[in-house]
Amino acid sequence: MEGAWIRRSSPEKAHVRIFLLFMCMFIPTNASTQETLMPQCPQGDYLNEERGICCNKCSPGFKLLKKCSNEGHRSTCKKCPEGQYADQINYAPNCRSCRRCKASNNEFEELPCKSHQNAICHCMNGFYRLDIDTETYECRSCSQCRPDERVNSTCTPTSNTICVCKEGYYRINSQCEPCEKCTTECKRHCPSLPSLNTKAAEPSNSFFINVLAGVGAVAVVMFLVVALITFKVTEHFTQRRVDHPVSQQSDVSPDSCEKVLIFSEESSQTSSAVTHSPTSDQEVSNLPDCIPLEINTSDLIYTVLDLVPVLQVKQLVRSLGVNDMEIEQAELDYRPSREARYQMLRVWAERGSRSGGGRGGMLHRPLLEELLDKLRKMHLGQAAEELETKYDIQCFWSTCQEE
Structure with missing residues (x-):
């Protein structure tokens, strides 16, 4: 009897389980259907999600006090209090604070603030x-x-x-x-040139320029070869050749100063494997006087802080590649101060130093070029000109001038 009762109740339980499963499938489907039935409000209205109806927005100069409760009813709006404004249609619960024109900032109020319009300030x-x-x-x-x-x-x-x-x-x-x-x-x-036969003279001038360029290229190659040999031969041979670079030195053109500097840095690594001799010091002293000098990094940073407005220092360091985390760390370590802004620029200078921009606390040409370029893009051309004047950038660029 007990087994027969179990067999009779099992189909009923199965039907209940099927019914419950069907209900679980129906409930989320019904909810999604309700979401799709939410109305699309026309322009100028907003959706009251609690009621599922569209309400009108408030006009400029007003803020939302209470949403509409039924279809066809209107929202309750309130005019912005004095000292605040809303210049667009909205359903925001608060208005915005009016701008204040300050004489201490060299500005004056052209139009006062109104409920639907912010104050308009102009420079004096x-x-x-x-x-x-x-x-x-x-x-x-x-x-x-x-x-x-x-x-x-x-x-x-x-x-x-x-x-x-x-x-x-x-x-x-x-x-x-x-x-x-x-x-x-x-x-x-410049002396006036004859206007006749100008086109006929161009081929000969071009040929003459090409010949000079070829001779100059050969001379530079020969100079580099001779200089390389002087670092690799024996001390006796170096002593015999020591006077030749001196004579060639006087023929170095201003445009080749940077090439001489690059060569001297490369050759110093090669000569480190050769026994030191008195001639090596003499060769170093014979380098041209127009080799560009590096600039003290700390001195440059303090000069930049004197020239760039405080409010634009962060914008400058961001354009130089310093990220927000490094800026925040500088402010955390030194608090918002001149020293914090100094550390922001120091991060940029040291990063450039590690990538070859300078050595031993000195700033070299690529970093200074980048700094001047960013200043001009920020409309701080006057600051860039002051830096160029202070550090005699014309000589720094290896543009050697006749004394």
Whole structure:
């Protein structure tokens, strides 16, 4: 009897299990169907998810106080309080704070703040607006042209004064130099050439230039070969050849100074395996005087901090490749201070030093070129010019000048 009862109840339990399984499958399907049935609100309305209905947004100058509760009803909006504004249609519970124009920032209020419009500030006369980012700007003093410059474009509320060299002057880096000899910029000092048969003379000039270029290339190759031999032969042979580099030294052109510097660095590694002799010191002393010197890294960083506004230091170091984690670490170690900003630039300089940009606390040419380029892209051309003037960048670029 007991076995028969079990056999009779088993089909009933199976039916219950099937019914429960069907219900579990139906419930999520019904929920997803309800989600798909949520209304798509027209432009200018927003969805009240609690009610599943569309409500109208508040007009500019108002904030949302209460959502609509039924279809066809309107949201309850409230006007922004004094000192706040909302310049777009919205369903935000709060308005935004008005901008304050400060005389201490060299700006004045052109239009006051209203419930539907933020205050509009303009820079005072003699100042122009420099945007730092989409929300931040500075009113900076308009630049004055130097005695050897003239105004090309006057200072406006949105742009600085643009100065160009006066007639009879030409610009070298940041300085206007007077025209005193025949150059590309000073053609009035060049002798006039006959206008006739100009095209006929071009082939001969081209041939002459090609010959000079070929002779110069051969001379450079011969100089490198002779110099390499002097480091590999015996002390006696080096003593016999020591006077030749001196005579060749006087023929080194300004454009070859950087090649001589590169060669001297490579040859010093080769000569480390050769027995030291008195002639090696003499060869080093015979290098041209126009080899570029490196710049003390600490001195440069403090100079940059004096020239670049505090608010733009982070933007500068980010453009130089310093990441936000390194910036935050500098501020954490030294707190927001001049020393923290110094450490941010120090990270960039030391990273460049490890990749070949400088040695022993000295900054070499590639890093300084990068720094000047970033300053100009940030509209800090005046700071770049000050650096070029202080460190005599014209000589630093290995552009040797006749004394």
